[in-house]
Amino acid sequence: MRFNYLKGCLVLVLILIGTTISLSQCPILPTPTIYQENKGAILLGEEISVNSNDLPDNIRTMLSRRLTEEFGIRMVVTPKSQKLSFHKLENVPQDFYSINVDENIRISYSSEASCFYAINSLFQMMSREEQGVNLIKCFVSDHPKYQWRGLHLDVSRHFFTVDEVKRYIDLMSYYKFNTFHWHLTDDQGWRIEIKKYPKLTSVGAYRDSTVIGHYNRSPREYEVKKYGGFYTQEEIKDIVLYAKKRYVTIVPEIEMPGHSRAALAAYPELSCTGETQNVPGLWGIFDDIYCSKEESIRFLQDVLDEVLFLFPSEYIHIGGDEAPKTKWKECEKCQKVIAQNGLKDEHELQSYFIHRMDEYLTAKGRKLIGWDEILEGGLSPNAAVMSWRGFEGGIEAAKQGHYVVMSPGSHCYFDHYQSTLSTEPVAIGGYTPLNKVYAFDPTPEDFSPAEASYVLGGQANLWTEYIPDFSHLEYMTYPRAIALSQTLWCTKKPSYEFFKEVLINHHLPFLKTKEVNYSEALFYPVMQIFEAENGLKIHFKGEGEYRYDLYVTTTDPAKALKGGMVVEKKDTLYFERLKGSDIHEYTFKLSNDLLTQPIIYHWTNHSMIGIKPLQKTTPSPQYPGNEISLSDGVFGAEPWKGYEWVGYRQSEPLIYIYDLGKSSVVEKVQISALEDEGSWIHLPQNFLVEVSKNNKKWKPVKSTSSVFSKSSGKGGFTSGILMNVKKVRYVKIVVQPKERIEGGKPGANNIPWTFLDEIRIIHRL
Numbered sequence: 001m002r003f004n005y006l007k008g009c010l011v012l013v014l015i016l017i018g019t020t021i022s023l024s025q026c027p028i029l030p031t032p033t034i035y036q037e038n039k040g041a042i043l044l045g046e047e048i049s050v051n052s053n054d055l056p057d058n059i060r061t062m063l064s065r066r067l068t069e070e071f072g073i074r075m076v077v078t079p080k081s082q083k084l085s086f087h088k089l090e091n092v093p094q095d096f097y098s099i100n101v102d103e104n105i106r107i108s109y110s111s112e113a114s115c116f117y118a119i120n121s122l123f124q125m126m127s128r129e130e131q132g133v134n135l136i137k138c139f140v141s142d143h144p145k146y147q148w149r150g151l152h153l154d155v156s157r158h159f160f161t162v163d164e165v166k167r168y169i170d171l172m173s174y175y176k177f178n179t180f181h182w183h184l185t186d187d188q189g190w191r192i193e194i195k196k197y198p199k200l201t202s203v204g205a206y207r208d209s210t211v212i213g214h215y216n217r218s219p220r221e222y223e224v225k226k227y228g229g230f231y232t233q234e235e236i237k238d239i240v241l242y243a244k245k246r247y248v249t250i251v252p253e254i255e256m257p258g259h260s261r262a263a264l265a266a267y268p269e270l271s272c273t274g275e276t277q278n279v280p281g282l283w284g285i286f287d288d289i290y291c292s293k294e295e296s297i298r299f300l301q302d303v304l305d306e307v308l309f310l311f312p313s314e315y316i317h318i319g320g321d322e323a324p325k326t327k328w329k330e331c332e333k334c335q336k337v338i339a340q341n342g343l344k345d346e347h348e349l350q351s352y353f354i355h356r357m358d359e360y361l362t363a364k365g366r367k368l369i370g371w372d373e374i375l376e377g378g379l380s381p382n383a384a385v386m387s388w389r390g391f392e393g394g395i396e397a398a399k400q401g402h403y404v405v406m407s408p409g410s411h412c413y414f415d416h417y418q419s420t421l422s423t424e425p426v427a428i429g430g431y432t433p434l435n436k437v438y439a440f441d442p443t444p445e446d447f448s449p450a451e452a453s454y455v456l457g458g459q460a461n462l463w464t465e466y467i468p469d470f471s472h473l474e475y476m477t478y479p480r481a482i483a484l485s486q487t488l489w490c491t492k493k494p495s496y497e498f499f500k501e502v503l504i505n506h507h508l509p510f511l512k513t514k515e516v517n518y519s520e521a522l523f524y525p526v527m528q529i530f531e532a533e534n535g536l537k538i539h540f541k542g543e544g545e546y547r548y549d550l551y552v553t554t555t556d557p558a559k560a561l562k563g564g565m566v567v568e569k570k571d572t573l574y575f576e577r578l579k580g581s582d583i584h585e586y587t588f589k590l591s592n593d594l595l596t597q598p599i600i601y602h603w604t605n606h607s608m609i610g611i612k613p614l615q616k617t618t619p620s621p622q623y624p625g626n627e628i629s630l631s632d633g634v635f636g637a638e639p640w641k642g643y644e645w646v647g648y649r650q651s652e653p654l655i656y657i658y659d660l661g662k663s664s665v666v667e668k669v670q671i672s673a674l675e676d677e678g679s680w681i682h683l684p685q686n687f688l689v690e691v692s693k694n695n696k697k698w699k700p701v702k703s704t705s706s707v708f709s710k711s712s713g714k715g716g717f718t719s720g721i722l723m724n725v726k727k728v729r730y731v732k733i734v735v736q737p738k739e740r741i742e743g744g745k746p747g748a749n750n751i752p753w754t755f756l757d758e759i760r761i762i763h764r765l
């Protein structure tokens with residue numbers, strides 16, 4: 001342990017040691033059903049002979065290319081090779097394969113796809129050593145648990161080139177994903193060439209501007225620049241073939257009846273009003289959707305004709321989510337469709353609309369799949385459901401005997417944050433770290449075997465509002481996609497600890513060689529704060545067996561040491577709370593060999609840290625915080641990730657009472673609140689302070705500065721009341737929430753959320 005003064009900063013080097021794991025490791029991910037390691041290993045030289053009898057042409061080409069590219073091994077095909085031999089099996093489970101590595105390598109498989117999976121596994125077992133390529137003797141036997149192992153990509157909000165889409169597919173195929181859900185159309189851009197309707201791409205593929213930063217930012221700013229692009233039918237054929245060679249099926253999505261502004265910009269006559277509107281540069285949900293009249297239905301069926309010609313997939317995704325019924329309610333044509341078909345309301349009209357598509361696709365020998373909103377108003381007989389708003393839609397559909405792909409936002413939305421650090425790039429919101437993805441199970445526990453048989457599998461979704469380029473896309477996708485591959489493939493998923501070790505030892509290095517910009521969130525130590533006498537303890541919980549160097553810098557090193565920072569254990573710091581109006585800001589910078597960049601936490605010591613309120617209004621169970629959330633030295637951050645702030649949803653005042661321990665002079669009271677109108681979080685109307693000597697008789701404190709205003713650099717908004725009240729022991733803070741959300745704002749007329757954080761009562765004896 002060393003303390004150094006460096007440029008006026010206190011620097012502390014701290015070593016954190018986590019848990020140790022020792023396993024005879026199977027390097028393959030997703031983990032195979034059976035892996036038995038035997039004694040010894042074989043070395044592969046510069047050349048390997050492969051038998052030709054049972055080797056599919058596509059596999060032969062791919063194998064030869066990968067052997068050369070990744071290991072510099074030349075492949076020689078001979079009819080009777082023993083070194084690496086392939087054998088097609090009959091009467092084994094679908095997509096079964098086995099690998100036996102002894103003096104020779106024997107691969108047995110049931111389908112071309114499983115032959116491909118076997119090769120992916122084999123490559124994961126090979127390691128380059130000085131004398132050649134090493135392969136441990138072992139036996140592997142394997143088959144997938146689920147048949148739908150999907151990754152999705154939204155190319156509307158941001159466009160990705162043909163080469164980028166191919167790279168996305170290539171990488172997912174290494175992890176035995178077999179379904180690429182290609183979200184080709186949305187409000188902000190139509191991305192597929194349709195020969196019959198050329199304006200879909202000449203007009204609908206381009207927007208004039210794009211919103212900058214988060215949707216909730218106020219006021220909104222735009223980058224005024226033409227943005228867009230689309231795939232020609234030739235390019236799409238090329239990508240479909242590319243995916244096929246990797247045993248990946250592409251499921252195209254054509255969104256309807258909502259998320260259709262790009263199409264309506266090209267053909268305004270398909271909307272209810274017929275008004276000309278642009279391709280929006282803003283995210284969200286728009287009221288203008290396809291009119292349900294016959295003309296729109298025919299248009300979409302024409303589009304589907306060309307889609308079916310390009311994509312051979314069994315399933316065709318028609319969207320079906322987030323379609324406001326506002327325009328349908330006001331539209332004569334839509335009301336006529338309701339009347340003529342004896343429908344109850346606009347929800348049944350949506351169901352009717354989806355039914356028409358279902359009939360059309362069924363007649364063409366395909367199956368319809370849509371987001372779980374297609375359940376509303378009655379599900380079409382042949383439709384499958386992709387459950388995104390949780391598991392409920394999927395559960396309901398499976399109980400009704402429909403096939404289901406589980407893709408709940410809680411576990412499968414890879415556009416959510418993956419760490420709690422303030423340095424994460426802006427994301428839509430939510431918090432879905434690697435371990436949460438790993439815990440995902442597409443089949444609800446209480447499903448009967450019959451119900452479970454309707455669960456096709458699962459899928460992660462990559463919505464790209466906040467993913468502007470491919471490098472960022474890989475950052476959001478990996479390694480979370482590998483965690484998902486475990487869930488979707490493994491018959492018996494091993495522990496998260498096991499997975500993490502294999503990931504770190506074998507797969508992150510592989511991703512590095514592929515120059516994948518994966519997230520290192522897995523290595524971030526978590527800052528945990530605990531109560532302690534006269535202050536707080538801060539503990540950094542590391543992941544795995546890794547050493548962290550911790551550098552602490554503070555605004556006033558001399559005082560900080562005096563102010564009671566004590567290194568308790570190797571990984572725990574103790575801070576005594578400061579007195580009076582002093583504030584010490586600390587920066588904790590943690591680094592090790594695994595992190596490309598150090599990670600940083602900010603923390604503030606002040607006169608209230610660790611003090612629990614004597615009494616407080618109970619927060620909402622959704623955002624309860626803990627006893628010291630408002631006095632833990634961590635200021636709630638923007639963008640909000642759902643946990644730093646303590647949340648309330650009530651119009652009645654929020655009351656916090658603190659006991660200062662002794663009769664004191666109170667100089668100032670401060671509190672922060674959050675504003676995020678898109679999430680219905682509004683600033684309180686004001687706050688008031690009352691003081692007391694005995695916690696019985698209270699005296700209000702007059703103040704003029706109880707309105708919340710933007711603070712600098714701390715996130716949220718802060719308000720402070722200057723008081724200088726003498727000889728009081730108890731302080732009551734009364735926060736008055738806003739009663740209703742104003743008209744014209746998201747959630748208008750509802751009770752807003754009030755989010756509070758750090759309270760500071762500056763006092764002295």
Ligand SMILES: [Zn+2]
Pocket residue numbers: 271272290291292293327328331332333334
């Ligand atoms: Zn209409």
